[in-house]
Amino acid sequence: MSSKRTSVLSNGLIWFGAAVSMAEIMTGTYFAPLGFAKGMLASIIGHVIGCTMLFLAGLIGARTRRSSMETVKMSFGQKGSILFAVLNILQLVGWTAIMIYDASLAANGIMETGPWVWCVVVGALIIVWILIGMTNLGKLNIVAMTALFLLTLVLCKEVFSGNTAGFISDDFLSFGLAVELAAAMPLSWLPLISDYTRGAERPLAATAVSTAVYGLTSCWMYTIGMGMALYTGEFGIGQIMVKAGLGIGGLLIIVFSTVTTTFMDAFSAGVSTESITGKLKAKWVGVIVTVIGTIGAVLYPMDNIMDFLYLIGSVFAPMIAIMITDFFLLKKDGTAPGANLVNLAIWLAGFIIYRVLMHVDMILGNTLPDMLITVGICLLVNKILNRRFRKTMQR
Numbered sequence: 449m450s451s452k453r454t455s456v457l458s459n460g461l462i463w464f465g466a467a468v469s470m471a472e473i474m475t476g477t478y479f480a481p482l483g484f485a486k487g488m489l490a491s492i493i494g495h496v497i498g499c500t501m502l503f504l505a506g507l508i509g510a511r512t513r514r515s516s517m518e519t520v521k522m523s524f525g526q527k528g529s530i531l532f533a534v535l536n537i538l539q540l541v542g543w544t545a546i547m548i549y550d551a552s553l554a555a556n557g558i559m560e561t562g563p564w565v566w567c568v569v570v571g572a573l574i575i576v577w578i579l580i581g582m583t584n585l586g587k588l589n590i591v592a593m594t595a596l597f598l599l600t601l602v603l604c605k606e607v608f609s610g611n612t613a614g615f616i617s618d619d620f621l622s623f624g625l626a627v628e629l630a631a632a633m634p635l636s637w638l639p640l641i642s643d644y645t646r647g648a649e650r651p652l653a654a655t656a657v658s659t660a661v662y663g664l665t666s667c668w669m670y671t672i673g674m675g676m677a678l679y680t681g682e683f684g685i686g687q688i689m690v691k692a693g694l695g696i697g698g699l700l701i702i703v704f705s706t707v708t709t710t711f712m713d714a715f716s717a718g719v720s721t722e723s724i725t726g727k728l729k730a731k732w733v734g735v736i737v738t739v740i741g742t743i744g745a746v747l748y749p750m751d752n753i754m755d756f757l758y759l760i761g762s763v764f765a766p767m768i769a770i771m772i773t774d775f776f777l778l779k780k781d782g783t784a785p786g787a788n789l790v791n792l793a794i795w796l797a798g799f800i801i802y803r804v805l806m807h808v809d810m811i812l813g814n815t816l817p818d819m820l821i822t823v824g825i826c827l828l829v830n831k832i833l834n835r836r837f838r839k840t841m842q843r
Contacts, residue, residue: 453649456657461593462644463658465708466637467665468596468701470550471543471753473685476673478629478754481621484678490623491670494630497816499663501765502634502641503655504772509642510651512781516642516716517723520767521783523774524795528787533720535763536639537737540717542756543636544710544741548574549750551706557686558698564746570706571742577711578734592704599701603689604668607675628813632757633666635815638764640716714738758806765815766798769822777823778830790829798822 479487508519517536521529552566621629641658648654676685689698717737718730744750770791774780801821805814 454644454647454654455649456654459644459648459654459658460661461590462708462712463662464593464665465596465705466712467662467669467709468600468705469547469669469709470554470685470702470706471547471709472633472666472669473673473676474550475629475633475753475757476670476675477677478621479626479670479674480677482623482626484674486623487626487674488671490626491630491667491674494627494632494813495634495663495667495670497627497813498631498634499659501768501772501815501819502637502662503659504776505638505768506641506645506655506658507652508771508775510645510648510655513646514642515646515719515723516639517720519642519771519775520639521723522781523771523788523791525784525786525788527785528789528792530724531792532639532767533724536720537717539636539639539760539763540713540720541737541740541744543713544574544717544737545744545748546750546753546756547706547710547713548741548745549748551702552745554685554689554702555699558690558695558702566703567742567745570703570710571738571745573703573707574711574714574738575735577707578715578731578738581731592708595700596705596708599697600668600672600705602697603685603701604672604675606689607672607680622809624810624813627811628761628815629754629757630670631813631815632761634663635764635768636757636760637662638768639720640712643716643719644712710738710741714741761815762799762802762806762818765802765818766795766822769798769819770794770826773823773826777827790833791826794822794825794829797825 476491479491482490505516505519508514508522509516512519512522514522517529517533520532524532548567548570549563551570552563555566555570556563641655645651645655645658685702686698689695689701711734714734714737715730716734718728718733721728721733722730774791798818798821802814802818805818808814810817
């Protein structure tokens with residue numbers, strides 16, 4: 449990333465683009481079995497939980513001027529952070545492939561050329577976005593975001609003015625699991641947000657605006673997806689856009705919403721790689737990730753991402769819980785050269801607890817209870833260790 453500071457507006461636009469995506473809309477369709485009122489409530493609660501964690505993670509990076517994986521080093525050590533950097537890179541490669549796959553299916557519903565052609569087109573545009581660079585997008589980003597906003601309004605109108613009943617799956621989805629599914633999407637951005645807030649001119653304001661814009665827009669995307677399933681007779685976004693008479697406008701929504709979201713995934717994969725080794729440049733790693741994601745989107749079906757989202761939550765919820773405890777409660781900001789084995793053990797406990805809680809139907813989902821438990825364990829362990837340290841010094 450350039451040393452040039454980014455404005456609050458720029459950060460807001462970046463996170464608006466991150467939220468407007470086919471993946472978010474398609475995830476919203478999973479909420480249809482709950483009905484509109486319960487589905488909306490679950491979405492709002494989940495986003496409040498996830499975005500609170502997203503804000504705190506971004507604020508750590510904004511205040512310390514460190515990238516996401518650099519902030520992870522503060523809690524887990526130089527070597528310990530490698531585990532999370534690798535896991536983050538893997539999830540970002542997965543997200544890149546999923547985003548391109550969803551976009552190709554939707555675009556092909558408007559203009560049939562074969563999904564693989566759209567995979568290549570979208571992948572190529574993402575690479576162009578990466579090569580231009582975040583701080584150089586300037587007016588291009590403003591124009592793209594304005595077009596996306598207006599066109600998405602048209603899509604929203606078409607969805608909620610539908611006169612036919614949509615298909616509702618027989619798959620069971622409890623309220624608690626829906627909350628978790630809503631929280632999981634902002635959680636997936638936890639290992640990325642500091643890559644963008646670290647360069648903000650006004651750290652607190654930029655982090656708050658980024659989180660608020662993302663949370664509100666993501667809720668909106670979920671609502672559109674839920675409306676698709678409940679109020680239209682169509683199964684794909686492309687068909688709805690055709691019915692709305694959007695044509696080229698529909699293609700713009702699909703292609704550019706995917707580009708503005710996925711370029712962040714690919715670029716942050718590069719930043720995470722830089723935290724492991726300084727020999728590789730973030731921009732070119734992002735290009736490689738995009739190529740791999742494009743190939744994956746062409747070769748493999750990626751229609752159901754629920755398990756992927758839950759896995760992300762189980763990995764990164766306890767990670768950020770420990771980071772929040774260390775930075776805001778224990779006031780730690782140093783970086784150990786090795787691995788912090790104590791925090792790694794606490795993270796593992798948090799990961800296991802999350803997976804166990806997945807089998808317990810709780811109204812607020814798994815993330816919040818898991819994080820509270822992890823924070824409690826972290827505070828307790830540090831209190832015990834400090835007490836032992838004081839006793840040793842007294843001797």
